[in-house]
């Protein structure tokens with residue numbers, strides 16, 4: 001394969017950036033795009049198109065059918081898809097993200113119809129840089145997984161591609177990253193999922209997962225290749241079974257972060273700050289039991305330690321507020337097994353030789369104010385556990401954070417019922433509001449989707465050389481301040497997801513300011529902007545699927561805005577017809 005840059009393909013060859021077949025394009029535009037005659041003759045408004053889409057969606061009976069329909073829509077009419085998603089984020093996010101994306105990944109090889117991202121295999125090593133040339137766009141951000149821990153569903157190999165695709169759809173809809181600036185990336189490094197290896201439809205390599213050492217070598221090459229192909233690219237690691245070595249290895253060298261460790265930590269701290277206020281319990285008196293001591297659990301606790309320290313505790317005092325339970329029970333130093341390195345920091349040494357296997361007994365012993373679930377064990381917070389928490393606390397903080405919904409440690413309904421509606425609650429996957437004692441109670445969604453779009457956009461716009469811990473923490477603090485008066489009055493822990501674009505601006509601003517403070521920003525001209533000016537700058541640079549010129553067509557309006565200097569990205573073939581269009585139609 002040659003290493004020279006290939007001729008760029010027209011964007012419609014890739015599903016993430018299609019959109020030429022929009023029925024709102026007037027005839028002149030259709031002629032320019034050479035789609036005249038290929039679309040029914042009527043020129044439609046966005047409203048009519050949206051009405052049809054929502055009707056079609058309602059006709060699909062299962063979540064996976066709805067997922068497939070939305071995938072098709074994104075492939076054939078990208079701007080319409082993103083406008084629809086942005087306007088119906090609460091209703092559509094569960095269909096393109098957790099929980100439905102979990103089923104989509106489990107069945108990816110079965111339901112596959114079209115390419116949606118880039119796959120890099122173990123046997124491609126040595127050649128990764130050349131393969132990246134096949135991606136025909138200028139990428140600003142990639143989400144990469146090796147599929148080894150997809151949500152709480154285990155090793156799904158290359159079927160994990162649904163996660164980068166879903167996360168990047170949220171980057172686009174929630175923080176306004178341009179669709180064609182995103183790269184869903186899945187590493188095919190083998191899988192330990194034996195059923196998949198034996199499934200004739202499975203589309204990845206049929207070998208066991210490579211060793212940790214081999215994966216490290218592969219990732220070293222990948223990181224070099226990505227940054228050589230797209231200097232400044234932001235790289236988000238997602239759903240790796242053991243993400244800590246890569247995070248440690250790359251975080252001071254590349255513009256990268258791990259969403260499960262850092263994004264989750266930040267989003268939970270964001271809601272936790274509000275939960276602690278609402279609990280009425282002083283920070284020094286909180287005690288937290290965590291079910292699950294994996295990347296997310298430890299990532300969350302690490303960031304809460306930082307919050308506790310900002311509230312005046314010493315690091316030692318903060319660290320000792322956590323009791324972790326993993327598949328072998330309470331994590332202690334004298335348990336007799338070799339603890340994974342990431343667990344040692346929180347391992348207890350004050351258990352007097354007792355090894356707690358049961359969560360209930362541990363709760364009796366610790367008397368926690370906080371119960372977090374990042375264990376992948378659906379239903380683990382059963383009636384008994386929830387009633388214990390209610391008996392111990394006026395406002396117990398209960399966050400069942402495992403995804404998808406089937407893995408949630410309890411439902412919202414259970415948490416409300418068994419705590420008499422007193423729980424301060426957030427879950428990883430969405431649950432519906434419910435009526436209780438004459439009031440409507442709305443659950444918080446403690447999902448990293450509240451922060452990763454703003455972290456990514458902040459890193460892109462500030463041209464950050466690395467993503468520092470201060471930038472991650474700033475995303476949490478910014479999120480905690482993003483609630484409006486009504487949300488605060490209603491006792492919400494997180495803002496309404498329908499305001500996610502506004503929230504992402506606040507998060508991105510916090511991230512940019514932290515990058516400036518740390519001196520890792522390369523867009524230093526942004527330092528002179530006031531907060532209002534910075535918000536306006538972020539907004540101006542967000543991809544906007546909302547077409548104000550309704551009779552013209554989403555894609556053309558978007559292309560016009562693209563030529564107006566969106567991150568300097570221009571598209572030659574657009575400019576010609578835009579000129580004609582401006583004189584003919586605008």
Ligand SMILES: NC(=O)C1=CN([C@@H]2O[C@H](COP(=O)(O)OP(=O)(O)OC[C@H]3O[C@@H](n4cnc5c(N)ncnc54)[C@H](OP(=O)(O)O)[C@@H]3O)[C@@H](O)[C@H]2O)C=CC1
Nearest residue numbers: 151152264292293294295296326327375402403428447448
């Ligand atoms: N809400 C959100 O935004 C996010 C949610 N998550 C969710 O968190 C969950 C965990 O993710 P992650 O930490 O990366 O996964 P890991 O596989 O790294 O960790 C899972 C942890 O759960 C423990 N565990 C497994 N079975 C049991 C059991 N029976 N009792 C107690 N503990 C058990 C494991 O124990 P052991 O160490 O002994 O194997 C491990 O410590 C997933 O469901 C994921 O979807 C993740 C990121 C973000």
Ligand SMILES: CC(=O)C(=O)O
Nearest residue numbers: 151239260403447448
């Ligand atoms: C939300 C997420 O990142 C996870 O469940 O892994």
Ligand SMILES: [Mg+2]
Nearest residue numbers: 151238239260
């Ligand atoms: Mg994840």
